[in-house]
Each structure stands twice: as structure tokens, then as C-alpha cells.
Amino acid sequence: MLNRLFTDPLQLGLAQALAAAIVAYAVVLVARGRQIHLEREAAIALVRGLVQIIAVGSVLVLLLQSSRWIGASLLGAMMLAAGVTSSKRAKGVPGSLQVSTVGIACGAGSVIAIMTWLGVIDTAITSLIPVGSMLIANAMNTNGLALNRFRSDVLAHVGEIETALALGADPRQSVAEYAQESFEASLIPAIDSLRSLGIVWIPGLMAGMLLSGSRPIYAAIYQFVVLAMIFGASGLTALVSTLLIRTHAFTSAEQLLLRPGAVAVRSKE
């Protein structure tokens, strides 16, 4: 219907975006009926997401003529932004910004670098930026899930953790179980995506490749390649983050910082 109303591609795109946003926001309104209030956060996220993707699209048009180093710099900036966004999912977790940024840079950054070197990701900006951003975005989500789960588990087991500390345990060991569970839980979406590939869903990248004339078999295999890379980047990110957060949860005097209502008092050491 919208195709008939709008002939200009830009107008058609905006109308389609509006329709999709209305559907997304309808879910928020239904949730409100069940006393789940996401109105403000969802509205901001929808507007912000649209503005950001239009901005990135505009930049991509300019970047098509640019060098690959500009592409690499753009990916670096994306990782920083992902670190900031992801750390907000771990409110109260000490050092979450540093942990998130380092985790995403190590996880997504190393997979992008290795796969580009191997030729799995084309160095052309039109390939590097979209595929790289997919890896970074998924690493960001996984990192947020891991830190959020770690925070909840530690807050629910403060007594056990401090009992272990009081008996002379290594602080990192006292939360190792919760870090491991956070790591496993954060990878469930990535594992399910791989497991259900082609059965439950046909991802957008494959659909886009088919529309742009790629051979269906190559498009299908490359979609698997992308999801496997997402799994690798997400897994490595969560692994690094959950290792780092074990240290950040304690002061230098091995006192648990992540406690209900606790305010960190810096060790005199």
C-alpha cells in the first residue's frame, strides 16, 4: 500500500520506518497495560535508532569513496559507542565502562581483524562497515546481558561471597561461579540464532544478498559465516568481560564493592 502512496524512495523509506515504529511502540503500550513501563526508554531508543541509522547511511554514501583506514577508524568509534551503551546495562557494576569497552574491543575487534586478514570479510568499506557493525552490535548485546546477569547474581549472593572472603578466599574465585553463569546465559541468544538458522528465520543479510542478485547458495553460506563470526565475537567479548569484572567487583583490599546500597569507599592502600 505504501508503495503506491510514495514513489520517492526517501519518502517511502520514512513512511515504512514510521509504520515499523508504530508496531514497535504498540508493544510498549500493551506492556503498559500490564504495569511494565518502557514508554520513555522505548520512544527515545526508536527515535535515536532512526536518527543514527540515517546519519550512518549518509556517512556511508560519503565513505564509499574513502580509504579503508577511515573504515577501520569508524569501526573503532563504533566499539567505543558500544562500550558506553553496554555499560549502562550494568548500573552499579564498578568499572563497567572500562570492562565493556575492553571486552568489545577484544571480542569484536579481534574477530573483525582476523576475518578481514583471512579474506572472509571484504576490505571494501561497503562490506567491512556493515558486517563489522553487526559483530560489534551483537558483542554489545552479549556484553550487556553478561554484566547485567553478573550484577543480579552477585547482589543475590552477597552473603555467600562475603562468607568465602571471610574464610580467606581469593575474591576472583568467590565470584567465579557467577561469572561463569553470566557468560553462559549471555550466549544463549547467539547459540539459538545459529541453531535455528534457516528453520525459524532467514536473516536480513541473506535476504539483502538475494535481492542484490547473489547466488542463493553463496548467500546462504555467507549468512552462516556471519552468524558464526557473531558467535565468536560475542563469546570472546563475554569471556573477556566476565574475566575482567571479577577483579573490578572488589577493592584492592579485597572487599566486595557490589553490595545492595553500598557506596564504595576507596581502600587506603
Added chain:
Amino acid sequence: MDRRVNEDAIVASHLGRSVGGCTLVDDISVQVRAGEVLAVVGPSGAGKSSFLRLLNRLDEPTAGTVLLEDVDYHQIPPRELRRKVGMVTQRAFLFPGTVSQNVGFGPRQRGEVISEARADELLARVGLTGFADRDVANLSGGEAQRVSLARALANSPLVLLLDEPTSALDDEAKSLVEGLIGDIIRESGLTCVVVTHDIAQAGRMATRMMMLQEGRAIRIGPVTEVLHA
């Protein structure tokens, strides 16, 4: 235990902790001699548990310090300090597994394996002979607290901190655990700091008493003097 009576085992020196503008512990100075039992009493929110958490450095003091056998505890690595200053809390917080695995937890952190005979001896001291292979999930509250006591003793602490050790138990278990703690303290000459809101219990267990109010020590002295001041 080889302990020289009349020497200070642990000393709080102008100890204080403030968090976010709120003073939890305010300039407390107290000496606990080797083999002595000091009861810390006071109303809810007086800072009893906050004071105790400063003694094994589970929290960081914002003022003053603690001397353990005349050594400033900032000079002692935290894990070594916590081995020397053991703690039993209101809830047992046992780790999943067997009773003997829990008892051996502290030594295991230093790479030591507790012998079966030592585990049995510790369990016998808390009246749990034959419990070594029991799953902790099947213990009553009183049994769990006794395992927690044996677990703290397995580290051979110089000082034992007891934070309301019987307040989560029913009357029968409370009386049993209190009696056991009293026996262990008397037999081993262990230095103890026990926090309790139960003045009668403090009188039964302690030789000296410190009364706290709004984070400050308002009275310190022999139990009878503090109670009748």
C-alpha cells in the same frame, strides 16, 4: 592454644567508618586481650555489625585502624588477615556440597587439604560427630550454624568474630549453639568479639562488654559494671 594472657590480641584504634555522609562507626577505641570475650551490644542500627566488619576488613575504615597482635592490619595481606580473624555470621551461608567440604573450605584456599581426622575432630567439637559426609542441604538451622562454626575454626584463627550467631535459630538450637560456643571458647582460650542484641546472652558469654549507640562506644568495661552503670 599458646596465647599470652593480658596481651592485646586485637585493638581497635579510633576506628570509624562513614559512608555517603552517614557515620556508621564513630571513633571507637577498644582493646581485646588474648583469651578474652568482648560482647558488643546496643540497639538496632547502633553500628554493632558495622564495627565487626571493620575488624576483619570486610569493610574499609575511613578513620583509625586495627592492630592485630600489635601489627597494623593494613600491613597484613587481606586473605592472611581473614584467616587470622575468623567470622561466624547470623546465617550460616554453607556452600553446596558435604559438611566436610565446607569444613575444609578455608584451608583449601591456601592449597591445604584438611585431614579426615582433623575434620572429624572439628565436627566433634561442635557436636556433629558422624556428619562429615552429609549434604549440607539436609541440615537443620542449628546444625548448619554449627558447621559454620567448625568451618571458621578450621582456619585456626587468633580471634573469632561472632555476629549474632544464634539470632536466626529457634530457642532449643539457640541454647545448644550458645553452649557449644561457650565451651569452645573456654577450652581453647580463643579471643572472641561477639555481637548480640541479647543482653542476657552477652552476660553469659562475655567477660567484658562494649555498649554502642549511634556508632559510638558509650560504655566499655566488665559486664556487671556496664550493665549496672
